[in-house]
Amino acid sequence: MxxxxxxxxxxxxxxxxxxxxxxxxxxxxxxxxxxxxxxxxxxxxxxxxxxxxxxxxxxxxxxxxxxxxxxxxxxxxxxxxxxxxDKDIWEVARRITEERSKREVEPIIKILKEVKNVEDDSDKAKEFVETIENLESFTSKLDGIVKKFVKSDEHWFYKNMVKLIK
The missing domain is CATH 1.10.10.10 (Winged helix-like DNA-binding domain superfamily/Winged helix DNA-binding domain)
Structure with missing residues (x-):
């Protein structure tokens, strides 16, 4: 080619x-x-x-x-x-990840915090709140991982990825 x-x-x-x-x-x-x-x-x-x-x-x-x-x-x-x-692919990946987090992850965390405050004691409401809290917990952990990635350097990231793979 x-x-x-x-x-x-x-x-x-x-x-x-x-x-x-x-x-x-x-x-x-x-x-x-x-x-x-x-x-x-x-x-x-x-x-x-x-x-x-x-x-x-x-x-x-x-x-x-x-x-x-x-x-x-x-x-x-x-x-x-x-x-x-920018041809530094590591830096490009960090910037894209950070921007996507701002546009996609942070808004959903904000919404989840708002909608879990249901003023209803019914079983359906309790189930709803539990589901939202589980989503919020998962999304917050994901956001924490994203923030660590954005702040990390390439060597730290690869070293920790190798630990996860083993």
């Missing part, structure tokens, strides 16, 4: 996988393209490679910057903005 063909296949496949992970296909494809690009790319470069509109490119580049995994770079003598992906 030639390099250009491999890059195209990676960018396309990353887009498909991204949609399975809860982000849109185009955002994932832009991230993949920036990951495998040797040089920072302009919005126009991204538009041309992926055959997408300026609005679509701008919106998704802004989203990737919000996640903290893509940054803007200025080239002297150029009026265009250029974009590059």
């Amino acid at each position: 030639k390099l250009d063909e491999a890059k195209q296949k990676f960018v396309h496949s990353w887009g498909v996988l991204g949609s399975n992970w809860g982000i849109n296909k185009t955002m994932a494809q832009i991230h993949a393209l920036l990951l495998v690009s040797e040089e920072p790319l302009s919005t126009e470069d991204v538009m041309e490679y992926l055959k997408i509109s300026r609005g679509n490119a701008n919106m998704n580049l802004r989203g990737l910057m919000d996640w903290g995994i893509v940054s803007k770079e200025i080239k002297i003598g150029e009026r265009k903005d250029f974009f590059k992906a």
Whole structure:
């Protein structure tokens, strides 16, 4: 497989996988393209490679910057903005994990804390509260693990993963 063909296949496949992970296909494809690009790319470069509109490119580049995994770079003598992906995969994984926790785990913990305060002594209410408390306990433990991962360094993480596997 030639390099250009491999890059195209990676960018396309990353887009498909991204949609399975809860982000849109185009955002994932832009991230993949920036990951495998040797040089920072302009919005126009991204538009041309992926055959997408300026609005679509701008919106998704802004989203990737919000996640903290893509940054803007200025080239002297150029009026265009250029974009590059953080290529430290460990750092990318930490940032994505942290952002997903903020968007997905923390809100559910907040909701679970609210809905368990049921003013009803019926058996159905007690069963409901018990289920919610079990969900809250599990989700809080998961959140604790996520927070440890986000604060950890690569060596600590792999050392502890090896302990779990054994």
